[in-house]
Each structure stands twice: as C-alpha cells, then as structure tokens.
Amino acid sequence: MNKAMKCTAGTAEQYVLLQVNNLVKHYDSRSGLWGKITGNPGSLVQAVDGVSLTINRGETLGLIGESGCGKSTLGRAILRLHEPTSGSVTFDGTDVTKLDADSLKKMRRRMQIIFQDPYASLNPRKTIEDIIGTALRLQGVAKSSDIRGCVTQLLENVGLKPDHMTRFPHQFSGGQRQRIGIARALALNPEFIVCDEPVSALDVSIQAQVIQLLDDLKRELGLTYLFISHDISVIGYISDHIAVMYLGDIVETGPTKQILTDPQHPYTQALLSAVPRVDGSGTGDRVKLTGDLPSPINPPKGCKFHTRCPYAKDECQLKKPEHHELKNGLTVACHLVTGN
C-alpha cells in the first residue's frame, strides 16, 4: 500500500486515463435454432448504444441515470466483464477491447470494480484473509507472512480491524462488507476503479462513511473512479465531472458544478428538479417527467427522450441529436440546445 502511494500519489497532471469511444453493448436473443423454427424474431436489447466518455487521471466521473438505463452495463463493458459489441475502450493508451486473454489479465489488475450488492460480492465460504489474499497472491506477494501483513494494512486502510481477517463475510454488516469489497479492489493496486452503485444498498448513515472513505482513498492513492449511481447528491459530492445517461445514451456531460447549477438537457433538468428539498424551494419550476422509461428493446426513434420530453418538437422524433459542446463546458445532445 505504501508502495502504491509513492507510485501514484501526486501525479495529478491532466491527462486522459480512460477513453471510451462509441461503445455499444447489445444483448441479442434473435439468433438460435428455436428462433428459426418458430420464426420468432426475438429481441435485441440495446443496453449501451454508442457511448463515448473521457476520464482524466485522478478524477472521478459520476455516471447518473434511472434504473435500467444501462449504467452498470456500461461499467462492466468497460472492464470486459460483459464483452462489448463494438466500440473501443482505451486505457492508458491501450485498447482494452482488442487485448488477448493474457494481456487482458495483466490489464485487469489496473482496472478494478466495487460492486453494488455487498452480500453477493463476497464468497460466503471464504474468510476475509482468503478473499483479499487471493488478489495479493495474484499480484505476486508470495510468502504467507507477507500476505498477512498486506491484508492487515489493507483492512486498516479501509477502517477495519486486522483481527477481522479470520472471519467470514456473513459476520459483517453491509457497510463493513462494502469496506471489504473496497479492500479487495485495492489489493491489486489498481489505477482505475469502477464503483458500481457502491452505496445504494447501504443505510444512509453508512453511505456517508463509505463515500468519505472512497474519496479519501482516491486522494491518498491517486485513484481514478467511474462512479455509477442514481443518487444525484452522492454523485454531486464525489464527482469532478458528471455524465447523464438515458436509455443507453449519454445525453449530457460536463463539470459537476455546471451540471448541478445550470443543466441544459431537459432530462438533466428533470432529474435535478426531482431532488426533494427540505426548505421547499424550487418546487414551483419542477420539470415533471411523464410515463416510464421506454424499453431498450425498441427504443424511440430520433432523440430517445422525445417521448417524455416536455419540449419535444417534430425534429426530435426524426433525427438523433449530435453531441455539441457549449461555452460553459457542457456537452449536450439535444436539438433544443444549440449553444449559440
């Protein structure tokens, strides 16, 4: 861990660590013998439909969107946990999607993931020492005495006691389990971590602690996060940049401050105005969304948001909007926002 600090801390120069280009992930159930026999066309789920993102080293990109919009799929496709259909993921100059099995294995140590469900993400039959130690052994820490030492260090880093290491996952609370998941991800000494809704399964009081921990670790170890969440207050706290996702597309990206104070895309405005406020302000100009999230099997033509957009024009149903950059640093995909 100390080694990691020396290696990565303080290298906060602005350079691109991860570049996602036009990434597509479709789940195809159309092919197959049964479909041919019955003539059932099946369905093509367009979970991620041509997403481009850029994350600078040492920064956190918050990815926000409704349930089912493809956030988690995007995170997993970046790590090739789900094989992307097309597009490229360039990590530190290497296209991850083109790596063979061996190189991918090496690359994976640099890219880790923290899962949403702290109960499903730890093998119930392994002790904590085993869970974290496996990662260390893969990394090349051979001697068992060294492994103990490293596990101790990692557990302390995430705020757990070293004598916790002989216990099984079920003996911990949700928040503690999530800390173990974090320690496991850190064990491989990664540069980039996908945080897939790491706090949404936790109590609100615990959420704050875990987010604080993630934020501290990022600063200490110079980590880069893709932070996936549907909670705008969490995203707003931890992110440097925010990307808003709707039905497999990124609709708006930009620096956190601009997105939170001056969002341009109607969907982002609706998301923000849906955040309840204690003082009752901001209720008057609330942008209300009607209807449900359309199915990603047959997404609407043109702008995917037109079915729920309060300002939709004819053009929106016909043409898919391009991304264009505005003066305040936002990039928006909407026909109504031209930026000039």
Next chain:
Amino acid sequence: MTQSSETTAEQSIIDLDSVESGTSLWEDAWNRLQQNKLAMFGLYVVSFMIIIALLTPWITPYSYFEQDLDLGATAPSAAHWLGTDTLGRDLLTRIMYGSRISLMVGFLATAVALSIGVLWGTVSGYFGGRVDAFMMRTVDILYALPFTIFIILLMVVFGRNILLLFMAIGAVEWLTMARIVRGQVLSIRQQEYIDAAITMGLPKRQIMLRHVIPNTLGTIIIYVTLTIPNVILLESFLSFLGLGVQPPQSSWGLLISYGVETMEEYPWLLIFPAVVLSVTLFSLNFLGDGLRDALDPKASRD
C-alpha cells in the same frame, strides 16, 4: 423491549469476538458437526460398519460359503448369534461379508458418480452457451438409455465383474449429479464474487475450483447421501436379477431378497439383514444432513 434488544446486540458483539481464533473452514465444520448429536451418531455407526467390513475375514469364526445341510436353518443361538440360513451358513458372517460388497459398491459407485457429475456439471454450467448445450444433450441421450439393458449389454461384452458393476452404476448415477450441479453453477455464476474473481484475473480453472464448486457443496453432500443408499439398493436389484453379485458371495440386497422367500418360516433371515441395511442408510442420511449444516459457514452463529 429495549432491554432485550440491548442484550441481543451485546450477544452479537461477544459472538463476533469469540470467532477471532483462526479456524479454517474444515476445523470449524468439525466443531459444528460434533455439536450435532444425530450426525455424530450417524458417523459412529457408519465408521463401525466400515471397520467391521474391513476386519471381517479375521474376526469371524465361520466362512461365508461352507454349507452345513444337516444343520439347516436355525434360530439365533449362542453359537450362531443371528441364526443360520437354509443351507446352514452363519447369518452374521454372511451379513458381514455382504457389508463388504454393499458398502464398497455404495461408496465407490457414488465416488465415480460424484467425480464425473461434478466436473461435467460445473464445466457445462460455467461455460454455458454451446458447450452447455452439447454437454447437457449428451446427458439427455444417456438418460434415455434403459438402465437394465445397458447393464446387461456391459455384462455381455465385458463379462461379469464386480468392478464393472461399480462403473455401470456410477455411469448412470452421475447423470443426475451433473444436472443438479449445473443448476447450482448457473445461479452461482451470476453472483458478483465471480465477477470480482474475473476482474482480479483469476484463471477460469481456479474460479471453478475455489469459488464455484465450494458453493455447490451443500447440495452435493445432500445428493451424495441420497445416492449411496440408492446405489446399495440398485446393487441388490441387480443381484436379484442375477446381474450383480453371485452366490455364494453375499450382499445385503441379496440376503434380503433370499430372506423374503422364506420370510414365513424363518423370519430372522429377512429381519436381520433388513435392520442392518436400514440402520446404515439412516446413519448415512443423518451424517449427510449434519455435514451440510456443518459446512455452511452461515450456520455457525445459530
């Protein structure tokens, strides 16, 4: 109300601290198994049966095949504790020799079924897609073969042989095992700790050995304890048809089926082998239940 919730909280803290000593999964399981009286009873009975079976040739004064036609069938007595059969052979001796065959068939055939079934099911479930389709259709096809005809064919081709019997029974029993394990693996495959292992770069073989198979243990153990009795009964069925063990050799199944024939005149010839078989099967089931609970780390705090 508040008091009780406080005490439970306190207890759980104490509980957590008491686990501190570094116990491995197996040590832990052994400790838990020892607390389960029924399972320990099962373990003792099964161990006793195995030891007796191993020592039989040295501890019994009678042979299992020498007949004493003058004596004929006699009720239990001081000389013959469980009586003699119609050919004047000591029943206890025959039960003891029978246990050698029955237990060996039970354990070996189950071991064959276990190793093929777990491997086949795990690979099939883990890789999915075409591999899965191919492997499972193979199982379906083998399932469709009539068991008895399959055995008869084997006997015709390879001649009668006790080892062949193990193989034949194992070759049939593994099919169900493979299906059960595959089903388990399909659900375990979706767990996030598998994804975590993949992201760590753990090789597929190790993921299967370290993460997938250990989590199917509970189901496997239950199925094994159901398979052993099944196999023992299957052997007696085959012996009854004349395809398994041949007299003068004996097995529990064979003794029972002969016992049934003379049940009205000499009931002990049926009762004693049946009791021994039932006690063993019960013990195996108790032991299996206990093992499943003991190997589940979540059970430790109950």
